[in-house]
Amino acid sequence: MPRRSSGRVTLQDIADRVGVTKITVSRALREPQRVSAPLRARIESAAKALGYIPNHIAGALASGCSHSVALLIPSLSNAVFSEIQRGIEEGLGPAGYQVLIGHTGYSFLEEERLIDTYLRFGVDALILPGTRHTEHARHLLTCADVPVVETLELTDTPIDINVGLDQTAAGAAMTRALIERGRQRIGFLAARMDHRTQLRMAGWESALREAGLSTEHCLTTSHPSTYRLGGEMLASMLDRWPPLDGIFCNNDDLAAGALFECQRRRLEVPQALSLAGFNGLDIVEATTPMLATVVTPRRRIGETIAERLLARLGGAPKRPASEDMGFEIRTNGSL
Amino acid sequence: MPRRSSGRVTLQDIADRVGVTKITVSRALREPQRVSAPLRARIESAAKALGYIPNHIAGALASGCSHSVALLIPSLSNAVFSEIQRGIEEGLGPAGYQVLIGHTGYSFLEEERLIDTYLRFGVDALILPGTRHTEHARHLLTCADVPVVETLELTDTPIDINVGLDQTAAGAAMTRALIERGRQRIGFLAARMDHRTQLRMAGWESALREAGLSTEHCLTTSHPSTYRLGGEMLASMLDRWPPLDGIFCNNDDLAAGALFECQRRRLEVPQALSLAGFNGLDIVEATTPMLATVVTPRRRIGETIAERLLARLGGAPKRPASEDMGFEIRTNGSL
DNA sequence: AAAGCGAGTGTTACCGGTAACGCGAGAGCC
DNA sequence: GGCTCTCGCGTTACCGGTAACACTCGCTTT
Numbered sequence: 001m002p003r004r005s006s007g008r009v010t011l012q013d014i015a016d017r018v019g020v021t022k023i024t025v026s027r028a029l030r031e032p033q034r035v036s037a038p039l040r041a042r043i044e045s046a047a048k049a050l051g052y053i054p055n056h057i058a059g060a061l062a063s064g065c066s067h068s069v070a071l072l073i074p075s076l077s078n079a080v081f082s083e084i085q086r087g088i089e090e091g092l093g094p095a096g097y098q099v100l101i102g103h104t105g106y107s108f109l110e111e112e113r114l115i116d117t118y119l120r121f122g123v124d125a126l127i128l129p130g131t132r133h134t135e136h137a138r139h140l141l142t143c144a145d146v147p148v149v150e151t152l153e154l155t156d157t158p159i160d161i162n163v164g165l166d167q168t169a170a171g172a173a174m175t176r177a178l179i180e181r182g183r184q185r186i187g188f189l190a191a192r193m194d195h196r197t198q199l200r201m202a203g204w205e206s207a208l209r210e211a212g213l214s215t216e217h218c219l220t221t222s223h224p225s226t227y228r229l230g231g232e233m234l235a236s237m238l239d240r241w242p243p244l245d246g247i248f249c250n251n252d253d254l255a256a257g258a259l260f261e262c263q264r265r266r267l268e269v270p271q272a273l274s275l276a277g278f279n280g281l282d283i284v285e286a287t288t289p290m291l292a293t294v295v296t297p298r299r300r301i302g303e304t305i306a307e308r309l310l311a312r313l314g315g316a317p318k319r320p321a322s323e324d325m326g327f328e329i330r331t332n333g334s335l
Numbered sequence: 336m337p338r339r340s341s342g343r344v345t346l347q348d349i350a351d352r353v354g355v356t357k358i359t360v361s362r363a364l365r366e367p368q369r370v371s372a373p374l375r376a377r378i379e380s381a382a383k384a385l386g387y388i389p390n391h392i393a394g395a396l397a398s399g400c401s402h403s404v405a406l407l408i409p410s411l412s413n414a415v416f417s418e419i420q421r422g423i424e425e426g427l428g429p430a431g432y433q434v435l436i437g438h439t440g441y442s443f444l445e446e447e448r449l450i451d452t453y454l455r456f457g458v459d460a461l462i463l464p465g466t467r468h469t470e471h472a473r474h475l476l477t478c479a480d481v482p483v484v485e486t487l488e489l490t491d492t493p494i495d496i497n498v499g500l501d502q503t504a505a506g507a508a509m510t511r512a513l514i515e516r517g518r519q520r521i522g523f524l525a526a527r528m529d530h531r532t533q534l535r536m537a538g539w540e541s542a543l544r545e546a547g548l549s550t551e552h553c554l555t556t557s558h559p560s561t562y563r564l565g566g567e568m569l570a571s572m573l574d575r576w577p578p579l580d581g582i583f584c585n586n587d588d589l590a591a592g593a594l595f596e597c598q599r600r601r602l603e604v605p606q607a608l609s610l611a612g613f614n615g616l617d618i619v620e621a622t623t624p625m626l627a628t629v630v631t632p633r634r635r636i637g638e639t640i641a642e643r644l645l646a647r648l649g650g651a652p653k654r655p656a657s658e659d660m661g662f663e664i665r666t667n668g669s670l
Numbered sequence: 671a672a673a674g675c676g677a678g679t680g681t682t683a684c685c686g687g688t689a690a691c692g693c694g695a696g697a698g699c700c
Numbered sequence: 701g702g703c704t705c706t707c708g709c710g711t712t713a714c715c716g717g718t719a720a721c722a723c724t725c726g727c728t729t730t
Contacts, residue, residue: 011716051474061393062718076414082410117391143344227622257621345686345687361688371709397686397688
């Protein structure tokens, strides 16, 4: 015995026990209708009796299909991604695909590393957050020739499938909503300067320019976004630019943190200061007062990704295209 | 050509180009010191030129080791798990292990399904949240004979490695802290009745009994926990049992939601009502006022899991044991 | 009755790597 | 000079499945 096997039960073990060949066992378990009923029953009971666990690795190698899809997300603690994930899983699960999650921590290099890793694992498709990637990552994706989904943002030059929303337009729309309520000095507050943040900020800027308002009240940091940070940053902004009357926060967490700081300062929201967030997480409708936000259709984005991907995996040709899933401004009576 | 290959570059392609056999290429890439420097250089440049992506599937099949570990988490949107994940990844990543994340949605059946799936993928170890599993899940784990980590809770009968904290003791400790501040009518509020919730509740009950106080003020639901739900549940409790003077919420999200409802009702926290949460998430120190909480050492739990697992994967024998990582009561001046 | 056909099972080859062992050449040693 | 040892690479077999095709029957079909 030159090489000891894993010790687990294999198709061959079942085949020996039943007195057939392993291909028959393989068929009995995968395509039951191709094996006669009595034999199938014997095989199934033998498999159960032996505690057979199919070796997906071997199957994937032989068939060239791993029936798995990698979903890369920037942050595990950000509730934004959980709904996208759920939408995807709901669509892909019934089709027999396993969704593997990878965590990039908002790092392009980590994304590159994960793309590499998952390609080695032979995933059948990759779902990436955002449309920016390192050069090497793009190279890997090209070499692998695997369906790729870029999500959250939109791009004119998608690698393959692109399902997202116009972050810049959303940023501009919320800013306009603030302006419509009579706000004149509207700040922008952001942590973790990722690409989406920059796009939203660009929207904020353009809406202000459009209205002839000042775009100077912008505070950003590279730290990860937390509630506490939202409070601290709001404090800095108010100390620096006291007459602000509206603040557009890059996400709901920061907006909620900012609200808490306002409460600490006994600053009335929205009378003295309007606060707006981004994403439409549950917290903005739980706080007192509620906060304005941009609701993003995350569940539907996930579902759409699953649909498009299944089509591609089912053999549809690669035809790069972007799909805009839109957004909704929800003021929650709070501007 | 009876079966077309995947089209990707393989070791053989590199070998042909360089004029050696594939085993040499394999060695050059995995154990560089075993191949002469000039040849290695030629192989490496050929690999790069051809855009070689190693097929992990094939490697895993041949070597019987997938260099991957599955981490099952109940909820992607719950920030609690992100720190555990980070701790694990930090420990396992440098050792060459890939952490695959699965999402159980707090369902034992889904957990069972995922255990099955990941075992088929040939993961080298499994990390499970909690110590309760379906019978079939236990059976699968036994058949597979793979290192298993059970975390978050503690058990007297671990399957293998168990790293967690005494949820019951933590629940009791926080309740005692409330009692020490003179609270007499202390309610318990929980959503998503999972096992940890039950353990914490048991702690709450025993601390109250110990002090001769009533344990009747308990409100739970099977819904997933959200900020909004915290507010709604607090409202129900106050309407039903007006003279409550303390509420121990099963997690920080609910506690924050409860606080927002108090603000809506202009109920002073903590003067009129003490609020306590669980987990020590960032939000409890961002709100106005801050909230009391039980800080759990999640990062350290993750790191410890990685340590123990590396030992097991390195060949240490299975010796089931529990490791109590403790907790810390943090009142944040808010009881 | 010969040919055709479909259902059910087996044969053979292969997926893309890795383990174990083999073997020749040069180095070091006595 | 002969022996052993190590280095560097090749041979062979194998991991545990699956695809493609072959074969055997019994039953129609013409």
